[in-house]
Amino acid sequence: MSAPNAYAAACPSRLVLDRVADKWTVLLLGVLARRTTRFNQLRRDIEGLSQKVLSQTLKNLERDGLVSRKVIPTVPVTVEYSITPLGATLASKMEGLLRWAEAHSGEIAKAQARYDAADA
Amino acid sequence: MSAPNAYAAACPSRLVLDRVADKWTVLLLGVLARRTTRFNQLRRDIEGLSQKVLSQTLKNLERDGLVSRKVIPTVPVTVEYSITPLGATLASKMEGLLRWAEAHSGEIAKAQARYDAADA
DNA sequence: CAGTATCCTTTATGATACTG
DNA sequence: CAGTATCATAAAGGATACTG
Numbered sequence: 001m002s003a004p005n006a007y008a009a010a011c012p013s014r015l016v017l018d019r020v021a022d023k024w025t026v027l028l029l030g031v032l033a034r035r036t037t038r039f040n041q042l043r044r045d046i047e048g049l050s051q052k053v054l055s056q057t058l059k060n061l062e063r064d065g066l067v068s069r070k071v072i073p074t075v076p077v078t079v080e081y082s083i084t085p086l087g088a089t090l091a092s093k094m095e096g097l098l099r100w101a102e103a104h105s106g107e108i109a110k111a112q113a114r115y116d117a118a119d120a
Numbered sequence: 121m122s123a124p125n126a127y128a129a130a131c132p133s134r135l136v137l138d139r140v141a142d143k144w145t146v147l148l149l150g151v152l153a154r155r156t157t158r159f160n161q162l163r164r165d166i167e168g169l170s171q172k173v174l175s176q177t178l179k180n181l182e183r184d185g186l187v188s189r190k191v192i193p194t195v196p197v198t199v200e201y202s203i204t205p206l207g208a209t210l211a212s213k214m215e216g217l218l219r220w221a222e223a224h225s226g227e228i229a230k231a232q233a234r235y236d237a238a239d240a
Numbered sequence: 241c242a243g244t245a246t247c248c249t250t251t252a253t254g255a256t257a258c259t260g
Numbered sequence: 261c262a263g264t265a266t267c268a269t270a271a272a273g274g275a276t277a278c279t280g
Contacts, residue, residue, distance in 0.1 A: 004222035007147060009168035012225040014143075020221060021143045023134075027127060039242050048129035050274065055243065065231025076241040077280080086227060093216045100213050101140060102124035105132040107206060111185025159262050170254065175263065196261040197260080 019064065024049055024057045026094045029083065032067060033091035036082040066090060139184065144169055144177045146214045149203065152187060153211035156202040186210060 004013040019025070027046050031037055037045065043054055058081060061067035066087035072078040083091060124133040139145070147166050151157055157165065163174055178201060181187040186207035192198040203211060 004225050006218055006221055007150075007166055012229055013222040014168075016221040016225045016228055017146060017218065018143045021141050021146050021217065023138045023141045026137060026141050030127075046127055048134075051243075052275095053273070063232050063235040064228045065234075066228075071242095074241085077243090079242060086224065086231075089224070090220055093213070093220050096213045096216060097141065098126055098137065100210055101126055101136040102133040104206065104209070105124050105136045108136055108184045108186075109132055111206070112183050114185075115183040171263075172255095173253070191262095194261085197263090199262060 016064075019060060020090065022057070024053060025061065026098055028054075028057060028061065029066070029087060029091040029094050030098055032081060032083040033088060033095065036080050039079050039081070042081065061087070136184075139180060140210065142177075144173060145181065146218055148174075148177060148181065149186070149207060149211040149214050150218055152201060152203040153208060153215065156200050159199050159201070162201065181207070 005011050006013045006017050031042060031045050043049060062069050065084055068082050068084050070080045125131050126133045126137050151165050163169060182189050185204055188202050188204050190200045
C-alpha cells in the first residue's frame with residue numbers, strides 16, 4: 001500500500017484526522033486518560049457538552065477503538081468509559097494541544113484585538 | 121486572573137481549542153510550517169479544501185496571530201502566507217497529531233470493522 | 241443512570257459568478 | 261492571482277420528551 005498522506009482527500013488518514021481534530025474529542029480523551037469515568041460524570045466534567053453530542057462522540061471513539069465501554073448490570077445500569085492503549089497514544093498528543101491552548105489563549109486574544117483594531 | 125481551563129465553557133482557552141482543533145487548520149499549519157506559500161498553492165496542496173473555506177480559515181489564523189499575510193504588488197497581485205513564531209509553536213503540536221493519524225489509520229480501520237461486525 | 245428519538249434552529253459548506 | 265458575494269443545501273447542534 002502507499003504511504004498514508006493526510007493531504008490527499010481520499011486517504012484513510014484524512015478521515016482519521018477529521019474525526020480526531022475535534023474539540024470534544026480532545027477534552028474527552030483528556031479526562032479519560034486520567035481515569036475511567038461514567039457517562040453522566042463526563043457530562044459534568046466537560047461544560048457545554050450536551051448529552052446528545054457526548055453520546056455520539058463516545059460511540060465514535062468506541063468504534064475507532066480509542067475508548068472502551070463497560071456495562072455494569074446494577075439497577076439502574078452503570079456504564080464506565082476507559083481509554084484504550086491506542087487511545088492513550090493519541091491522548092498524549094491531545095494533551096499537548098490542550099496545554100498549548102491554555103498557555104497561549106492570552107496571546108491569541110491580544111492578536112485578535114490588534115487585528116480588529118487595525119481594520120477600521 | 122484564574123488559571124485557564126479548557127474544561128470550563130467560558131474560558132478563553134476553550135475558544136482557542138475550538139478554533140485550533142480543526143482538520144483544515146492542522147493541514148494548513150503543516151504546510152506553512154515548512155514554507156511560505158501562496159493562496160492558490162495552498163489550495164492545490166490540500167486536496168478537498170475549497171476556496172471559500174481556505175479563505176475563511178486563513179483569515180482566522182491571521183487574526184489569531186498564527187499566520188501572517190504579505191501582499192506583493194505585482195500584476196496580478198501575489199499574496200504570501202507564512203507561519204508566525206507563535207504559529208510555529210502550535211504547528212509542532214499539530215504535526216504530532218497529523219503523524220499520529222497517518223500512523224494509526226490502519227489500526228482504526230480495523231477497529232471500525234470489528235465494531236461494525238459485532239453489532240448485527 | 242444511561243441513553244434514544246424527534247423536532248427544529250443554527251452553522252457550515254458547496255457551487256457559481258464576479259472583481260481589483 | 262487572490263479573493264468576495266450570493267444563493268442553495270446539507271450537516272451539526274440544542275431542547276425536549278421518553279425508555280430499559
